[in-house]
Amino acid sequence: MxxxxxxxxxxxxxxxxxxxxxxxxxxxxxxxxxxxxxxxxxxxxxxxxxxxxxxxxxxxxxxxxxxxxGTTTHAFFPVDHRRDGNTEVLDVSGMDTVEIVARLRASDINEATLDALRITVDSVNPLELWSPAYAASPTVRPAQYSFPSLTVSAETPGLPG
CATH class of the missing domain: 1.10.260 (434 Repressor (Amino-terminal Domain))
Structure with a gap:
């Protein structure tokens, strides 16, 4: 069913x-x-x-x-329309991208931090990250243009569980 x-x-x-x-x-x-x-x-x-x-x-x-x-509003009730990740993360979690990265570096990771990170990753368009400067670099190969998704599991180093 x-x-x-x-x-x-x-x-x-x-x-x-x-x-x-x-x-x-x-x-x-x-x-x-x-x-x-x-x-x-x-x-x-x-x-x-x-x-x-x-x-x-x-x-x-x-x-x-x-x-x-124990989560954020937008993680539980996602907005259907095109999202502005930076504004959404700040509105929902009270953390901007810089603070999220700082918490990750300091290992201050809780469920709200992970939800904010998921929202940020989901809102990023991989094509916006690509720069023509990379195309001119002899060290960047086409295979390096892939963008991994955020997957958190028990095997992730530094995370409890």
């Missing part, structure tokens, strides 16, 4: 299930992370169920849902 729910709805359900939470537990977590008053937990749980089936988009609660799962 094909799941035609929005990606964010699928992710909400899988993140909740991975933690062994019921929708009521997720509602309690939202209330615990919220800096403002939310409706009672049963009302939030009903909304949560509607969000998970993709019936309604959680417009006013996207940042809170992302915070509950």
């Amino acid at each position: 094909i799941d035609d729910r929005p990606h964010w709805a699928q992710r909400m359900e899988s993140e909740r299930a991975a933690r062994g939470w019921s929708p009521l537990d997720a509602a309690r977590a939202m209330r615990a992370h919220s800096s403002h008053e939310l409706p009672d937990e049963r009302t939030v749980a009903r909304s949560w169920r509607r969000w998970e089936v993709g019936a309604v988009e959680p417009r006013d609660h996207k940042a809170l849902i992302a915070a509950v799962f």
